[in-house]
Amino acid sequence: MGNWHTHVFTSTYTADVSGVCSALYELGGMTVLHDPSGCNSTYTTHDEPRWYDSDSLMFISGLDEMTAVLGDDSVIIRDVVRAAKDLKPRFITLCGASIPHIIAFDYRGVARLIEKETGIPVLPVATDGLKSYVSGAGLAMKEWIRRFAERKAEKIPGRINLLGVTPVDFSRQENADAMKKVFTDAGYSVRVFAMGETFENLQEAYQAECNVVVSSAGRNPAQYMYKTGKIPFVEGVPCGEQMAERILQAVKTGTNQYVCDDYDPEGKILVIGEEIFAKSLASVLKGKPLYPDIDEGLDEDLLLQEMEKAEMIIADPLFRYGRRGNAVFIPFPHEGYSGRLFRKDIPVFAGKEFDIERYIREKK
């Protein structure tokens, strides 16, 4: 096994801070990244397809050396209060990268102070810039649910939530719509966390009889809602008819279900991507999933070994760099890995209509 830190040839998955922004983008809040610079432009350039056409409030605090050395939290409090009083967001989210982490920035305390001064709810999401977007999006969704969802709401039969739906994993609204259609066609009413959905609709989260976790970012909120509302969850992406049917059957059980197959360690089709997506696609193809760890990403040595052993690789086109072996490479772009670079080539892969065999034939 190699050293996971070093990547000679390959890219990196996007970070927790981008996950926070992406998850809460459409809900009328204001997200503040506590960081010197860069995280905001990285997110809005590479990870956020909605940026140009909307006016969602995503800002960076511009933390500088003296403020960090002195631990002067009054700067960010003053700046956030000033902006919030003018822009009047529905809520404020506070997250940050590595410097706040190492100076032990008190997210919860600062959030309380800002909330007290503005009267606007503030969500502290203690990211550290060291983990993948999965962590950030999950923490943000969980925190939003904890604060805003009506926990005592009565269950509505046939209501489900799709958890973990962000452009980082699904890119296009069409993917969110196609997933939703799988369930509405089966008679369910659906709430989607959080693309194409309203704040008020999502407040009804606890009305659901089941949570469908369609990306690993949805796990944290699903486990939280299971703990606090006894709502069972099912993991899987409805990428094609087979997976859609499996998920629909699992939802009916009323228990926690993992619908993806145990993979064959000797499988010759390697699917690289977000965990639940990779497992779902690998289940259909009898292949082997390879997915990044939240803390360590993908170990490049392991990645290259697996790619060398495979006969076919389904992965983001950026994985072509450094590839060894003669495997057929099927490009399957993933916003969370290559950002906007291949955005126009990201297919509508959710829904019963998606046929991975046909996709492979077309891309070979």
Place this chain on the structure above:
Amino acid sequence: MKEWQLIKDTAYEYNADIGLSYSSPARGVWNIVHIGTLVPESHQIFVCPTSCLRGVVLTTAEMGAMDQMSTITVGEDNILEGNMEEELHEGTRKILDSLPVKPRMVMIFTSCIHHFLAVNYQRVYRLLRQEYPDIDFVDCYMDPIMRRTAPPDPTLRRQIYRVIGKADHDPSAVNFIGNEFTMTENCDLWLHLQQNNITVRDITACDTYDEFLRTAEGSVNFTFHNAAAKAGRDMELRLQQKWIAMRPSYDYDVIDADMRSASEAAGIPAPSKQEITENRKKTEEAVKKALAVIGDTPVSVDHTAVDRPLEFALFLLEHGFQVESVYIDVFTEDKNIFERLQAEKPDLKICPSLNWNIRRAERGHEGKILAVGQKAAYFNDTDYFVNIIESEDMYGYAGIRRMMERMIRACEKPQNMRDLIQIKGWGCQC
């Protein structure tokens, strides 16, 4: 809070680079990856947490230059175990031993977190220099937390020249230092040096590392941008190469004065009175031609397009153009330029480009507007725009004439602003 203010109500100490910052979709300004990639046969290693790596890796991927960069991710384990130096050392060795072709120069970018954890990276570089004597290692910094005192961009423009050693200076050769674009016929100084058979070396025009190293032979270093000043000063101190900062001015007298200083330093005659007269005449004609086309169409300028946006706005106003707004976050130009602009056009709008209050500004403009720069184009929502950053290759009279041509073209022919401004590192052909 109002998104803009009139210059008559604005203090010279204006600074919109405080408080929460917004990131507009205009991406043309180069970042450190673009600048670093100018060095031929080099390799960049970024050592940072995931959140910092993402931007530089995808910048590189979008340039199609993934074979020129590698990464070492800083993890929680490094923070807890205090093994940043070992990680940096081992990671760099692994990268160098894995690359199919050994680079001539390796730029290692450490980040904000290394400062705060007091990492002794210079020791690691010393070891690496012993282990790989054929490779030049350069300490570089992606540390925006230092942006108030040592911003990453000018620091990198200095660092990439740190590999240049002492050499005998050739009186028939000079260097252009710290440029992003190759300056040729749109630059008065290049034209004048050519006329006098002086060789100009410029990193932007180097195809090989050896060619780049010949920068050492230049007798004078010329810089054209504020961001290059650190490099010019450093090389003057270290290598005793004379440094002349050419002011990116639109004032004819300033241009003439700087050309005289440059000529003296290069040991050649200054432009003659006749040349200056001819140059001024041609430039005034070019300006009149542009005014005839642009007429009363309002003009908006931003600070990413030209080094001196206030002076440029003043130049345009004094020549009859209807400059309406300037997008700028902090005034760095002389106070007298600011005061003259206040007197010339008291209702000139001064707009921030990154302060939080611009996020919900109503983008657009009633009627046609000509923008000079990507941010001005974006905020005015106009397809009529001059798509340049950092004055591109323009300097002096020739530069002004070129700018007039580009303004005419931009006014006559709309472009796809939405797509063009979102391209990262505009004009970077690495």
